[in-house]
Amino acid sequence: MIRPEPVRSLLDKITAREQAIAAETEQVRVRLDELTALLCELEQEAENLRITRKTVLALGGEPDPRPQPAIPEHPAYQQILAVFAEEQKPLRARDLCQALDLDITPKNIENTRHKLKRLVSRGILAEPEPGLFTLLRA
The missing domain is CATH 1.10.10.10 (Winged helix-like DNA-binding domain superfamily/Winged helix DNA-binding domain)
Incomplete structure (x- = not known):
């Protein structure tokens, strides 16, 4: 079945928009993966620094001067x-x-x-x- 020109033009626009969205979606996924990896690295580095601080203080026989975190009361x-x-x-x-x-x-x-x-x-x-x-x- 041959479609009238306005319908074909509209379908072509829809197809082009779908392709553009798919490409943009993939770019966002790649960026999200990069940010997730960066977040994991930063959290691991922060954890390593906490462990290092604790070890240094323990070896020096000094208590940790930082206040202990408050646990929510709920x-x-x-x-x-x-x-x-x-x-x-x-x-x-x-x-x-x-x-x-x-x-x-x-x-x-x-x-x-x-x-x-x-x-x-x-x-x-x-x-x-x-x-x-x-x-x-x-």
Whole structure:
């Protein structure tokens, strides 16, 4: 079936836009991968510096002069930290939901991930790779 010229022109424009979006999407994915890798490197370097500080202070017999991070008062954070203390291994948000007997739903996983990210920002947990969390040793 031969399409009228206006329809063919419109379809050509749609095809061109789809191709442009696909190319831009790929560029964004590449950049996102680069930024994710950079973030992991920076987090690992920060973790290495924390460990080095702790080691130097321990060897010198001096206490760490930095204030200890404040743990949020909400009971959920206490439960999360208790799971990390018990498990003694890196965990993902989904793992925490299972350990806390929460339904494995996107909402619960995202809420747990948000709490884990807050604990990372407070220097209580580390995220050595995206989505994997571990307890920082005091």
